[in-house]
Amino acid sequence: MSANTQKPVQANLGAKPRPHIGRRGLHGFLRIREASILVVAILLIIYFESTNANFLSDANLQTLSQFISPWVVIACGEIMLLICGEIDLSAGMVFALAPFIMYFAHDAGLPLIIAFILAIIGCGAIGFFNGFISVKLRVPSFVVTLGTMFLINGFTLTISRGFPVDTPNDAIFSFLMGGGYAEITWAVILVLFMHGMLRNTRWGLHTIAVGGNLLGSAESGINVTKIKIGNFVITGALAGLAGILEASRIGSTDPLAGGSNMMFMAVAAAVIGGTSLMGGSGTIIGGLFGGLMLGVLQDGFTINGINAFTFDMIIGAAILIAMVFNIHFARLRNMGKLK
Amino acid sequence: MSHSQQVHSTPMPPQAAGSQEALRATDIVKRFGAVTALNGVSLHLNKGEMLGILGDNGAGKSTLIKILTGFQAPTSGKLAINGQDVALKSVDHARELGIECVYQDLALVPGLSIYHNMFLNREPLRAGPFRLLDNRQMRNRAAEALEDIGVNIPDVNEEVARLSGGQRQAVAIARAVYSKAKILLLDEPLAAMGARESGLILDLIDRLKKRADLSLIMIAHNYAQTLEVADRIMMFQHGEVTFERASAETSVPELLDVVRQNYKVVRGGA
Ligand SMILES: Nc1ncnc2c1ncn2[C@@H]1O[C@H](COP(=O)(O)OP(=O)(O)OP(=O)(O)O)[C@@H](O)[C@H]1O
Numbered sequence A: 001m002s003a004n005t006q007k008p009v010q011a012n013l014g015a016k017p018r019p020h021i022g023r024r025g026l027h028g029f030l031r032i033r034e035a036s037i038l039v040v041a042i043l044l045i046i047y048f049e050s051t052n053a054n055f056l057s058d059a060n061l062q063t064l065s066q067f068i069s070p071w072v073v074i075a076c077g078e079i080m081l082l083i084c085g086e087i088d089l090s091a092g093m094v095f096a097l098a099p100f101i102m103y104f105a106h107d108a109g110l111p112l113i114i115a116f117i118l119a120i121i122g123c124g125a126i127g128f129f130n131g132f133i134s135v136k137l138r139v140p141s142f143v144v145t146l147g148t149m150f151l152i153n154g155f156t157l158t159i160s161r162g163f164p165v166d167t168p169n170d171a172i173f174s175f176l177m178g179g180g181y182a183e184i185t186w187a188v189i190l191v192l193f194m195h196g197m198l199r200n201t202r203w204g205l206h207t208i209a210v211g212g213n214l215l216g217s218a219e220s221g222i223n224v225t226k227i228k229i230g231n232f233v234i235t236g237a238l239a240g241l242a243g244i245l246e247a248s249r250i251g252s253t254d255p256l257a258g259g260s261n262m263m264f265m266a267v268a269a270a271v272i273g274g275t276s277l278m279g280g281s282g283t284i285i286g287g288l289f290g291g292l293m294l295g296v297l298q299d300g301f302t303i304n305g306i307n308a309f310t311f312d313m314i315i316g317a318a319i320l321i322a323m324v325f326n327i328h329f330a331r332l333r334n335m336g337k338l339k
Numbered sequence B: 001m002s003h004s005q006q007v008h009s010t011p012m013p014p015q016a017a018g019s020q021e022a023l024r025a026t027d028i029v030k031r032f033g034a035v036t037a038l039n040g041v042s043l044h045l046n047k048g049e050m051l052g053i054l055g056d057n058g059a060g061k062s063t064l065i066k067i068l069t070g071f072q073a074p075t076s077g078k079l080a081i082n083g084q085d086v087a088l089k090s091v092d093h094a095r096e097l098g099i100e101c102v103y104q105d106l107a108l109v110p111g112l113s114i115y116h117n118m119f120l121n122r123e124p125l126r127a128g129p130f131r132l133l134d135n136r137q138m139r140n141r142a143a144e145a146l147e148d149i150g151v152n153i154p155d156v157n158e159e160v161a162r163l164s165g166g167q168r169q170a171v172a173i174a175r176a177v178y179s180k181a182k183i184l185l186l187d188e189p190l191a192a193m194g195a196r197e198s199g200l201i202l203d204l205i206d207r208l209k210k211r212a213d214l215s216l217i218m219i220a221h222n223y224a225q226t227l228e229v230a231d232r233i234m235m236f237q238h239g240e241v242t243f244e245r246a247s248a249e250t251s252v253p254e255l256l257d258v259v260r261q262n263y264k265v266v267r268g269g270a
C-alpha cells in the first residue's frame, strides 16, 4: 500500500481556532514567533538609544540585565508550570525567603556553599509542598500558591523581623554570583538548559503532554503527578536561586525583595514570549525575549524620566498588544505558510 | 442494515489452542462511589483469539478495558495473564506484560506531532549521557507504521489537532499495533471512521488475527461488523455479561433479540 503523503489543505487549517503549539512541525513557525518578540525588543532598544544615547552604555546595560535576570530565571520555572497546566504565585516570595535561609544556615556555622545548597533545597521543598497540595489534594494551584504566597511572605518578615541583613559572601561565591553581568549569565545558561530540556527530553515532552491532555497522558502511562509536582519543585528552586543571585549582587538580603510584582513580571515575560495560559504549549527562549522586552521598556522609560504610573499603563498595554499579536498573527501565519 | 466493507471469510470457531489463555478475568467488580460499573464480570481470552464485546452505553465496557490496561484498579476481582495471576500496578506494568490499548478517547495529545503521539511514554532515546529524544527514529518509524496501514495521513510532523477524527483513530491504532503487543484492546476503534477507513482497519485486524501470538478484544456498536471479524461475542448489560457465544453460532437478529429482551441468563457457548 502506498502512503499517500497528501499536502495538508489550507482550508482545513484556517477554520480551526489556533490549537496548542506543537513541537516539531510547527518548530519553524515557533522560531518565528519567538523571533517576533525579539524584533520588538530590538526595535525598542533602537528607539531608546535614539532618544537617549546612554541607553547602550555599559552601566545601563548592567542595570538592564539586572532587571531582566530574576524575571527570566523565575519565568523558566513558570513556563514549565504553565505548560503543564499549573501556576505558582508564591515564586516572588520564595525569591525573598531563599537568601534568608542561606543567611541563617551560614550564621549557624555551616560553610557558605552548604548553606546555599540548603536554601535551594528548601525552596524546592516549598515547590514540592505547593505541588503536593495542588495535585494530590486537588486544590487549584492558583489558590494553593495564593495561600503560600502570603504564608511565605509573613514567614520571611517574621524570621527577619522585617530588617535586611548582609548577604554572606566569600571569594568563590562572589566570583560566581557577584559582578555586573553574573546574573544575566546565569539566566542565559539556565534558559539554554531549560530550553533543551523542554524540547529534547522526555520530561519536557511529557510536560507538554500533561498540559495538552491530562487524562490521555495518564492513560498512556505518564506519571502526571510526578511531572506536575516536579515542575513545582523546579520553579521553587529557580525562584530561590534568583533570590540568592540578587541578594549576593546587592550584598544585602532584604525581606521586601521580590514579591508578587516579581512573580507577575515573570509570568508576563512567559506569556508575552508565547506561552499559553491554557497549558499545552510554551517556549523557554520566548520567555527570555519576553523578559528582555519588558526590561527594555521599564529601563528605557526610567532613564527617559517617564514616571512609574505611566510605565504601568504602558506595560499593561504592551501585554495586551503582545497577546493579540501572538494569537492573531499566529493564526494568519498558520493559514499562509505551512511547509 | 447497510455495511460497506468487503465480505470476510467465515470466522473460525474459537480454537482450543492447547487451552492456552492470554487473559482471564474473574469476578471483576468496579464501583465509582454509588455507581457500580462492573458487577462481577468474568471472561477469558485465548491466545490468537479475537473477542468482540457489545453492549449498551454505560454498560461498563470501557471500564473493563481500563482495568485491563492497569489504568484503573478493580474494586475486587482477579486477573491472570498467560495463566499467571497478576495485580496490575500501572499502565507501564500492563504494557510490560504485552497489553496495549486504543482507548475510546484515543489518549492523543492534540498539541503534539503525530510522531510524538505515536511514541508517547515510550520514546526512544539517543545514545549518550543526556537521554535526549531520538526524534529522527520516531519520525521514521511513525511514518512506516502509518504507511503500512494505508490510511491517508499528512506527514508525521503534523500536529494531531489538525487531523480528522478518523485520522486520529488511525494514529491511535497504529500506535497500539506497532508496539510489541501480545494482547491488543480496541475500544470502539471504528467509531469515527468512514467506510473506506473502516475497511482498512478491518483488513489490518484480519492480518493481525493471523498472528498466533496476538490476542484481541474489540469493543464495537456495529453488530454485523463485530460478528464478522470476531471469533466470539460477549454482550455487556448494566455491568454484567448477559450473553456469550461463538460468532459462528449466533447472528445479528439473535443479538438484537438479546438486547431487546434484556436477557440476564445464558453463559453458554465457547
Ligand atoms: N471515572 C469514573 N467516575 C465515575 N463513574 C464512572 C467513571 N468511569 C465510568 N463511570 C461510570 O461507569 C459506568 C460504565 O461506564 P463505561 O465507560 O465503562 O461504559 P461503556 O460501556 O464503555 O459505554 P459506552 O458504550 O458509552 O462507551 C457508567 O455509568 C459511567 O458513568
Ligand SMILES: [Mg+2]
Residues within 6 Å of the ligand: B061, B062, B063, B104, B187
Ligand atoms: Mg466506552
